Amino acid sequence: FLKDISKNEPLSVKPKPSGRFSEFYKDAPNGIGIFYVFDANKEVIYLSRAHNIAQGIRKLLTGKNSLSNRVRMTVDNVKFEITGNELISWIKENNELKRLKPKLNERSKKISFPYTICLGEKEGYKTLSIEKSREAKGQGILRMTSLSFAQNLLSLMTEEFELCPLLNGISKCKEHCFNYEVGECYGACVGEEPVESYNERIDAFLEKINLENKSFLMTGNGRKIGESSFVWIEKGICLGYGYYELHHQIKTPERIKERMIPIESDEGIDSIVKGFLFSEKYKDLIPIKL
Numbered sequence: 001f002l003k004d005i006s007k008n009e010p011l012s013v014k015p016k017p018s019g020r021f022s023e024f025y026k027d028a029p030n031g032i033g034i035f036y037v038f039d040a041n042k043e044v045i046y047l048s049r050a051h052n053i054a055q056g057i058r059k060l061l062t063g064k065n066s067l068s069n070r071v072r073m074t075v076d077n078v079k080f081e082i083t084g085n086e087l088i089s090w091i092k093e094n095n096e097l098k099r100l101k102p103k104l105n106e107r108s109k110k111i112s113f114p115y116t117i118c119l120g121e122k123e124g125y126k127t128l129s130i131e132k133s134r135e136a137k138g139q140g141i142l143r144m145t146s147l148s149f150a151q152n153l154l155s156l157m158t159e160e161f162e163l164c165p166l167l168n169g170i171s172k173c174k175e176h177c178f179n180y181e182v183g184e185c186y187g188a189c190v191g192e193e194p195v196e197s198y199n200e201r202i203d204a205f206l207e208k209i210n211l212e213n214k215s216f217l218m219t220g221n222g223r224k225i226g227e228s229s230f231v232w233i234e235k236g237i238c239l240g241y242g243y244y245e246l247h248h249q250i251k252t253p254e255r256i257k258e259r260m261i262p263i264e265s266d267e268g269i270d271s272i273v274k275g276f277l278f279s280e281k282y283k284d285l286i287p288i289k290l
Contacts, residue, residue, distance in 0.1 A: 024078040025057035031223075034092055035080040037071055037104075046071055046104040047096055049089040053080045070104055084229050085220040087281060088241050090272045091231065095263045111268050113143035115150040117157075119206070122167060124195040125188050126202040129169045130154060142209070142278075143271040153275065161201045164188040209274040211236040217250060217286040218276065228283070231273065232256055234290070238265045238273050253290055 028035070033053050037046040037060070046067075050056025057078055060068055083089045094111045118138030120127040130150045133143060144150035151170075158168050165171035165179055166189040179185035186193040211233060218231040222243050230250055231241045242259040250256050263269065276282060 021061040021072065021075075022058075024061060024075070025054050028054035028057055028078075028080055029082055030054050031082045032084065032086060032089055033080055033082040034089060034096065035078060037075050037102075038077040038079065039074045040076040042077075044100045044102050045074055046102050047093065047100065048105075049083075049093040051086070051089075053082070067104065067106075074104075082223045084223040084227070084243070087218065087220060087231055087272070087276045088229055091238065091241060091263060091269055094266075094268050094272065098264060098266075111145060113145055113268055113271060115144045115147050116140045117142040117144065117150055117154055119202075123191070124199075125164075125167055126199045127167045127169075128154060128157060128163070128202070128205075141206070142274055143267060144275075153278070157205055157278070161205045162186070163201060163205075164198075205278075209277045211270065211273065211277075215253075215288045215290055217256070217284075217288060218273070218282040219284045219286060220282050230256070230286075232260055232288075233273065234288075238263065238269045250286070253288060256288070 030052050032049075032051050034047060034049050035053055035057050036044050039045050046060075048056060048060070057080070060071055061075070062068070081092075083092060090111075097105060097111060114133055116131055116133045116136045117140075118129050118131050118136050119141050120129055120138040128141070129138060130144075130147070131138060133140075142150075142153070144153065154168060155170060157163065158165055158170060162184075164177055164185050166173055166177035166185075171177040171179075171189075176187075176189045177185050180187055180189060186198070188198045213236055215234045218233070220229045220231075222228045227243050227245055229241065229243050232239050234253070239257075240260040240262040242256070242261055244250050244259055248255075249259060
């Protein structure tokens with residue numbers, strides 16, 4: 001594990017503390033990334049992404065819940081990696097959970113996505129709704145890690161693309177949504193807006209997050225000043241991520257792959273990337289010709 005990490009990326013290491021858990025996080029960085037908890041057998045027993053690595057380690061080791069208690073009983077060492085941005089932290093966490101299967105992670109195989117935003121239809125109008133992933137009947141569009149995340153994202157989608165809250169299951173009104181009363185809904189909920197014009201906006205949202213057959217880079221912040229990061233999508237599949245200093249280092253697929261840290265893609269990674277595409281949490285999208 002250590003050899004694999006050090007070969008691909010710099011990995012900062014904290015020495016074993018002498019009886020005080022603060023030694024594990026007092027010198028940890030405040031940057032975004034992943035931290036790993038090891039036991040005395042040098043096995044990874046827990047890992048997590050954190051927007052602030054130092055705070056994430058501190059919260060885990062000083063918490064009062066059962067997970068914190070179990071970690072304190074077995075922790076022998078803590079290591080961390082700065083990723084530079086949130087997207088790579090999500091991707092790396094998902095991939096590392098599948099690879100390492102830490103015994104104290106509740107979802108040891110991969111990040112769990114219990115809810116799905118689905119595409120449906122009502123009287124010709126396309127609709128978006130939240131369903132439990134295992135029971136989803138509509139066409140799955142985005143898989144979500146929690147109900148609150150799904151609700152927040154659906155609300156943002158509805159607002160940005162001027163969709164009807166009632167058709168999307170946000171409004172619980174029986175006849176028409178509140179937005180219709182205040183002139184912010186074009187009347188799809190009462191059949192006033194033509195189906196074609198309403199569905200065009202749904203299609204615009206779907207195109208914004210569409211990955212199929214597309215090849216591009218999503219760039220973002222790097223781990224240090226002067227460095228940038230990229231996530232590589234080739235023909236709709238996320239192949240990996242990496243870092244660069246100069247644009248010519250990522251101009252061709254061959255150069256990209258020389259700097260890329262490969263990952264095992266799955267539906268979870270697909271949903272993570274789509275979510276960041278929708279929220280536009282990236283610096284640039286750079287099309288790549290294959």
